[in-house]
Amino acid sequence: MEFSWLIFASVMVANVACIGVMLLAQAVDRNLPSRNSFIPMTKQRFLYIQDFWTMTWGDGIGVLLITNAFVHLAVKDITNLWWSLPIVVVSGLGFLKMCLGNAHKPDYGFPDRDKVSFAGILHLFYFGVGIAASVMCVWNLITGDLRGPVMWTALVGGVFYILCFIMEMKSGNFDQLNPATFLLADDEIPPAPKSPVFQVFEAIGWICAWIFYPGAMAVVVAHKKAQQTANPKK
Numbered sequence: 001m002e003f004s005w006l007i008f009a010s011v012m013v014a015n016v017a018c019i020g021v022m023l024l025a026q027a028v029d030r031n032l033p034s035r036n037s038f039i040p041m042t043k044q045r046f047l048y049i050q051d052f053w054t055m056t057w058g059d060g061i062g063v064l065l066i067t068n069a070f071v072h073l074a075v076k077d078i079t080n081l082w083w084s085l086p087i088v089v090v091s092g093l094g095f096l097k098m099c100l101g102n103a104h105k106p107d108y109g110f111p112d113r114d115k116v117s118f119a120g121i122l123h124l125f126y127f128g129v130g131i132a133a134s135v136m137c138v139w140n141l142i143t144g145d146l147r148g149p150v151m152w153t154a155l156v157g158g159v160f161y162i163l164c165f166i167m168e169m170k171s172g173n174f175d176q177l178n179p180a181t182f183l184l185a186d187d188e189i190p191p192a193p194k195s196p197v198f199q200v201f202e203a204i205g206w207i208c209a210w211i212f213y214p215g216a217m218a219v220v221v222a223h224k225k226a227q228q229t230a231n232p233k234k
Contacts, residue, residue, distance in 0.1 A: 058164035065157025092128030
């Protein structure tokens with residue numbers, strides 16, 4: 001499959017715009033507790049978008065590359081878009097049900113039990129699109145319709161997002177709500193320390209961010225040169 005820089009640039013602009021709108025909705029929401037404040041009756045912190053690995057690095061790089069591949073597929077065959085629509089709905093509703101559960105830890109999107117913020121509503125659609133794009137990429141990978149540099153960038157995006165997901169698990173961001181029986185006064189609570197594992201993964205994230213784009217582009221350029229060598233113009 002031929003790689004289109006126009007599609008890539010368009011998807012990147014759209015992705016940045018979506019993330020920016022969610023951040024804006026979060027910033028103007030005066031009903032949200034302060035960032036990193038303690039959730040009532042617990043020793044767990046209230047997280048914002050910028051505290052999540054998957055919503056910063058994962059969405060900014062991983063989802064970008066996966067969605068780029070999906071748009072390439074949809075441009076080639078519009079039926080990919082139609083098949084993705086029910087997946088968007090089902091995955092969005094599934095995520096909503098999970099986050100409204102009693103065990104879900106309050107955050108920017110679901111600040112309280114049975115309550116969804118505007119940023120949370122926006123993220124439901126974003127999440128649904130990301131899941132649908134991933135499912136369609138996997139399907140087309142199996143059928144053989146996703147190949148070439150578009151496939152490799154999608155695979156890199158998937159691996160990168162998985163690493164971000166692992167970071168969430170290691171850092172405790174995805175922990176369930178855990179009410180505590182005792183909570184110190186606010187002025188007695190020390191800041192949450194970063195574990196050695198967290199610091200290692202944070203360093204890996206920065207390294208990946210610095211080398212990812214030139215590395216991915218090098219793969220694309222090398223692939224195109226190999227194609228030109230194998231099929232020289234007469």
